[in-house]
Amino acid sequence: MTWGYRADETALSAVAEAWAKHRPVLITGPAGIGKTRLARHFAESVGRRPFWIIGAPAMRGTQLGAVAAAIPVGFGDDVDSVWTTLRERLPARAFVIVEAAEHLDTASAAIVARLFASFSGVGIVTAGGPLPPALRQALDAAGVREVVVPPLDLETVTELVEDRIGGELSVAAAVRLQQVTGGNPFFLTEYVEGALRSESLAPGSAGIWELEVDTEISDDLRQVAAERLAGASESEERILDLLSLCAPLPRAVVDHLGLADGVGDAPGDLVLPLADAVVCGQAMFTQIRRGELGPLQRRRLVGDLVEALAATGERPVETLHRARLCLEYGLAAPAQVFTEGAATAFLLGDLILTEQLARRAIDTGAGLGAHLQLSRSLAGRGQAGRALQVLAEIEPDSLDEDDLAGYAITVAITHTVGQGDHAAAHGVLDKFEPRITSAAARAGFAAIRALASVNAGRPYPALQWARAAQALGRQVPLWSALGEFVEAESLRRSGEVARPLQIVRQALGADESGGALVGTGARRTLVQALLSAADLPAAQREGERLLEVSVLQHIPQAIACATLAQVHSARGDFSAARRLCETALAALGDGDRTGLGRGTAMHLTIAHAMTGDRAGARAARRRTERATASVASWAGANLQVARAFEQISVGEITRPVAVLRAVADESLAADQRAEAAAVLHAAVRLGDRIAAQRLLAVALATEGTLPHLQRTHAAALLADDAAGLSTVADDFGRLGFLPAAADTWAQAVALDRTYAARLAAVLKRCTDYVSPVTRIAKGHSALSPWETLSPREAETFALWDAGCTGGEIAEILGLTTSTVTGLLARLRTKMSSPQHGSR
Known part of the structure; x- marks a missing residue:
């Protein structure tokens, strides 16, 4: 991966496929996305020299202007004579690249159309907009293959920027760069260079590069924006200015201000509709416009916007925008506006804004509602003690039923989410539930009980409470949504895949009324279910989507990062997994006791091990x-x-597999079959036959492609079936689970050394991966043909290869130093390769 434009392999393959079938190719996408780079790269790959015909906006009204730049055109030449000249001048084996075909003049478009209609495999057309009708018709008649160049995904953006800065980029910075540039390579390059010049992108205290919100925009980027904005209507400019202050902008505000004619409906338009709102067609433009607004202009815009929001703002998100702008610019508003804005900000996962709005509401005279939102925002950021202190002066017995329900739910959430004390959460609900009669409040109690139960590792009670919340809360979207998502997670932990996927996909696809905090947990369930389904590409897409839609602060950020880390670990990209785990733990802070912190630290241990x-x-x-x-x-x-994998990091097998088997027993006792299958397979990958025998039964009662494959692995291990292990390893590799493939190949090598080359090939794809069984395979490869390793010798070799001294090996295995000395001497005798001599 190198800084600058990249050649998209998927798009390149599509071009190559069309070329092989002698079909013309049309590459489409916005300016800067990499269309020209792709066309040039393909021409080079087939050994052809490009012959360029380039359209330009300035020459669109000049007939034959585009062709005249490529070949001589005489005074008075018509289309036919120019066509003849073009055929004569076109070099043998030339590869025609028609660049920016949407800007071709009519005559040039007619000649290009005749060219592609007359010759098969003549070249490529690139376009950022609709083609001239004659050219479009000719390409369609010739069976054109349209290839859309996609924007850079989050992983590629991260790799490109890290290549440029020579260091690690924070997750929040990567997400912002991907969002503000829309994954456009040109925009990304210019934006990052501007950020580096202004030192807005710089290493933080831990050496991780961070990005400030305000970044210098390069001159080249401003020029691109100026060209695009030159043709903007007055309404479009006005909407863009409003979007620089409030995005997305409610459609009701646009209509109220009489700006509806500025909203487009096609890709490439400056302003696009999005449900009941409008957004900028390219986020870069709003940032540029915001930087060009003076303080007085901005203040007037804010006044107009707040007035329009007050006139039209019946929906919660509109009230939130109004409250945020009043807070930011010191404008007056009723306390209720700030309280309702705080509630919406909390649902959207913006906990810092929730606290700010709640405090402003309290300062303006708000009552219990603002105090509850302030408490929830503090608890959600790991400050449970402060959260409870906010409510310490409230006397529950003085509250009516609705207020009491809100108070009890808030305290319970603080216990289960902020402190990880799930029993205390149930205790609070037990105390106050007898005074609750309304279905809506009882739905809230049931939903929080479900959440506390699933967090405590009790999926069956969680499932019962989740379904109760849905039954009671049909008219309360928040509690119904939370009930749905907890149901899906409970079923997933119990070993199901199909139903959790169906529940979460339907819920997220229909309505995210539960808000970002609930939706974040649901998307985490979706990713983990996709891992069980062995669909790594989909799991990564959803993991990145989760990162992009989550507000990057505290719990939402931690959930998103920890979830995507599991996907990267499964793929064998442990560097990315470690960075994501570190980001998640930093977001949670050292005082976290919610369970998310200890789970993420465990995954970090695994990634290091x-x-x-x-x-x-x-x-x-x-x-x-x-x-x-x-x-x-x-x-x-x-x-x-975590302790087991710390032992695995030094080459141990016997002690960690015993721990993993014990964890599997605890998991099964808690009806956590998915977790039991995962830890048993970790032991199977270390060659443990007891775990393999248990996994046969557990995986049989667990849904998903991955558990089925793990069961097949266990059966092949028990049967000492090298060919069966080879088949399983191939399946793991095909699905993208490279570490599992490597361990399975290593076990095949122990039975048949001819598989060593296959193991080496997988390890080349799996960066820096090393495990006890791959170390042992290394030892088997070094043995004389007639020699084998006993289990004790194999573990001794793994420890020795990991760098343990004889004394350390003796302590780990519970042997005397002389016994270990004898084992090492026997190993040296068996080794055929001289590099395994005494250390």
Whole structure:
């Protein structure tokens, strides 16, 4: 990956396929997306020299202007004579690239149309807009293949920018860069260069590069914007200015201000409709416009916008925009506006804005509602003590039923989400529920009970409460949505895949009325279910989508980053997984006790262990300990797994597999079959036959392609079936689970050394991956043809290859130093390769 434009491999393959079938190719996409680079790259790949015909807006009214730039055109030449000249001048094996074909003049378009109609495989047309009718008709008649160049995804943006800066980019910075540039390579390049010049993009205290909101816009980027905005109507400019202050902009505001004629409906338009709102066709333009507005202009715009929001703002999001603008610019508004704005901000996951609006509401004389929102915002950011203190002076017995329900739900949420004390959450609800009669409030109680139960690792009670919340809360979207999502997560943990996927997809596709905090948890369930379905590409897409739609602060950020980290670990990209885990833990803070922190620290331990990083695994395990309130309950499972993988990082097998089997037993006792299958397969990958025997039964009762494949792996291991292991390894590799493929190939090597080349090929694709069984495969490859390794010798070799001394090996395995010395001597005798001599 290099800085600048990249050649999209998928688009390149589509062009190559059309070329092989002698079909013309039309490459489409917005300016700067990489159409020209793709066309040039393909021409080079087939050994053809490009012959350029370039359309230009300034020459669109000049007949034959585009062709005249490519070949001599005499005075008085008509289309026929120019066509003849073009055929004569066109070099043999020339590859015609028609650039910006939407700007061709009529005569040039007619000649290009005749060219593509007369010759098959003559070249490529690129366009950023509708083609001239004659050219479009000719290409369609010739069976044109249209290839749309997609924008850069989040992973590619991160790789490109990190290549440029020579360091690690924060997740929040990567998401912002991808969003503000729309994944456009040219915009990204110019935006980053401007940010570097203005030092808006710079390394932070931990060496991770961060991006400030205000970034210098390069001259080239301003020129692109100026050219695009030159033809903007007065209404379009006005809407863009409003969008620079409020995005998305409610459609009711646009209509109220008489700007409806400025809203387009086609890709490339400056302003586009989005449900009941409008958005900028390219986010870059609003940032440029915002930077060009003077303080007085901005103040007047804000006044107009707030007035329009007050006149039209019946929906919560419009009230939120009004409250935010009044807060930011010091404008007056009723306390209720700030309270309602705080409630909406909380649902959308913006916890910092929630706190700011709630405090302003309290300062303006608001009552209980503002205090509840302030408490929830603090609890959601890990400040549970402060959250409870906000409510300390409230006397529950003085509250009516509705206020009491809100108070009890808020305190319960603080306990389960802020403190990880799920029993306390149930206790609060038990205390006040007898005074609650309304269906809406009882739905809220049931939904919070469901959330606390699933967080406590009790999926069956969580499922019952989740369904009760849905039955009671049909008229309360928040509680109904929370009930749906907890139901999906409970079913997933119990080992189902089909129903969780169906529930979450339908709920997210129909309505995200539960808000960002609920929707974030639902998308996490979706990603994990897709992993069980072995659909890694979809899991990554949804994981990146989760990162893009989440407000990047505290719990929403932590959930999004921790979720995507699991996808990267499954793929074998442990560097990305570690960065995401670190970001999640930083968002949660050291005081986190919610369960998310200890689970993320456990995954960080695994990511370090799988690259043989002993020190990193040890440090991550300690962080898991700090985030674990109790080791005696279900909450202690994460710490047990972290300890097992710290041992695995140094090449151990015997002790960690025993721990993994114990965690699987605890998981099954809690009806967590998905977790049980996962940890048992981790032991199977280490060659444990007891775990393999148990996995046969567990995976049989668990849905999904991945558990089925894991069960097949266990059966092949028990049967000492090298060919069966080879088939499983191929399946893991085909699905993208490279670490699992590597371990399975390593086990095949132990039975048949001819598979060593296949193992080496997978390890080349799986960056820095190393596990005890891949170390053991290395030892098998070095043996004399007639030699084998016993289980004790295999583990000794793995520990030795990981850098353990004889004394350390003796302590780990519970052997005497002399016994280990004898084992190492026997290993050296068996090794046929001299590089395995004594250390």
